[in-house]
Amino acid sequence: MQVFNTPAALELTRRHFFASGGLSLGAMALAALDGHAAERAPMPRTGPGTETGFGAALPQKHFPTKCKSVIYLHMVGGPAQMDLYDPKPKMQEFFDKDLPESVRMGQRLTTMTSGQARFPIAPSRYKFAQKGKCGMWMNDELLPYTAKMADDMVMIRSMHTEAINHEPAITHMQTGNMVTGRPCLGAWTSYGLGSLNRDLPTFVVMVAKPSNQDQVQAISARLWQSGYLPGEHAAVSFRAANDPILFINNPPGVSGDVRRATLDGLNKLNELTHAQTLDPETKTRIAQYEMAFRMQASVPDLADLSKEPANVVESYGPDVKKPGSFAHTALTARRLVQRGVRFVQVYHNNWDHHGNLAGRMKDQCRDVDQPCWALIQDLKRLGLFDETLVIWGGEFGRTIYSQGGISKDKDGKTNYGRDHHPRCFSMWMAGGGSKGGTVYGETDDFSYNIVKNPVHVRDLHATVLRLLGIDHERFSYRFQGLDQRLTGVEKAHVIKEFIA
Secondary structure, three states: OHHHHOHHHHOOOHHHHHHHHHHHHHHHHHHHOHHHHHHOOOOOOOOOOOOOOEOOOOOOOOOOOOOOEEEEEEEOOOOOHHHHOOOOHHHHHHOOOEOOHHHHOOOOOOOOOOOOOOOEEOOOOOOEEEEOOOOEEEEOOOOHHHHOOHHHEEEEEEEEOOOOOHHHHHHHHHHOOOOOOOOOHHHHHHHHHOEOOOOOOOEEEEEEOOOOOOOOOOOOHHHHOOOOOOHHHOOEEEOOOOOOOOOOOOOOOOOHHHHHHHHHHHHHHHHHHHHHHOOHHHHHHHHHHHHHHHHHHHHHHHHOHHHOOHHHHHHOOOOOOOOOOHHHHHHHHHHHHHOOOOEEEEEEOOOOOOOOHHHHHHHHHHHHHHHHHHHHHHHHHOOOOOOEEEEEEOOOEEEEEEOOOOEEOOOOOEEOOEEEEOOOEEEEEEEOOEOOOEEEOEEOOOOOOEEEOOEEHHHHHHHHHHHOOOOHHHOOEEEOOEEEOOOOOOOOOOOHHHEO
16 A cells, blocks of 8 residues: 555546556557557558658558648638539529429528528529639639639539538538537647647647628637647647737847746656646646747747748738738748648638628638639649648538528629528638549539539548548547547548549
8 A cells, every 4th residue: 555655646636546547457458459459550651651740649641642731721601602613503593583492302491591481592693604624613703813723623512511500510610520629620630640840830720800890700719629639739829910929029138048947947847747647738738838939939930921032922912911811821821831830720701691792702702812822823833732732611501592682782783691501512622632623513503402422521521631641540539438530430431533
């Protein structure tokens, strides 16, 4: 019984005792399961493209790939697919007619339109054209720059989800589950592949401010936390301000040497605490303090655009020098992946077009159109296009029928609003080993149901992991007695047609 008189044992809590005991029993059981142990043994390297980074959970990638980083551009609110990427010219014949019950088939509606007496069909007021050698149809009236890169894009027209409201839908899209508290895609990428730069975070999030502020959705840090993964894999949030990180500079009178000495002392205290409690979060705290110290040198250089070629900066559009704009954020995202950041998550708000779509969609597209095109060209210029996967999309789509009826705006054209629609929506990706010029999936004439090649959220996640060189079925984290996966327990499919 003298073992309980040690300093570490005196600090042992009931929670730590059961956690340690559980791990010990698990190790004994695992040793007895030769097949299971062999499955978890490090895989032999297969050549170039299998390398991972500092602190990676995977000793090497499951598949050799060129893709190293992801820039995920999330349009918060749900862009209307039939107004941007999924043209439905036949709807002109159904103008202001009710959505047929044979199309809706009793599908769930939100409370915002479930009480409407009518569901009047509102055809898109915008012009579409075929673009690129692939002949991809898209709205070149609002997205003239995006239309120029059709041959670089994988256009997915058959995305679908079960979530019909924003909070569960965004959570589902980011974490693979509608219930909060799970690790997001960026955290899983950080955990599996580790860091390519010790002086910057592995995972960064930025929230771009839209020029139109009519209906901004609330989003929170729950979307970019690490969940049950170690805390070091949560995103570091960069602010839309001149200093991306609060307190990045030392206060007046405090030199770098003083800061270093203070941090060394604090780390020694944390090491003593860890020796007593064996709490892994203490190790995370030590690592994060060290990262913060190194970022004091790396972040100011990152934020300084003065060394960028003038023509490159200008290519992102007139708002690029406004901190917090989508253009500024897109350029910062490129600078981050250029310096080895694994995953950059960007949120752009105000895509929730329940009303006045004609008045707001133009602003939204102006915010993102030229910067998205410039981002792709910039990645090509630097030889990073094959190494960086760019993803664009929202959490669900919109209805073909108008919420609250159809009106006329001041120039005599139709104006309308669209409700949430999870049954089908459009997303695109480019670079990172994806197969440009691909159009995948098909919806019915009403852009209401999928008629060919459905893609679920978990299929998208499985495919993104595959492009990064990870087999989603062999990539898990033990939590609460289960091997948890980003793609969950239901069958997820890697969409091979997306991969070059």
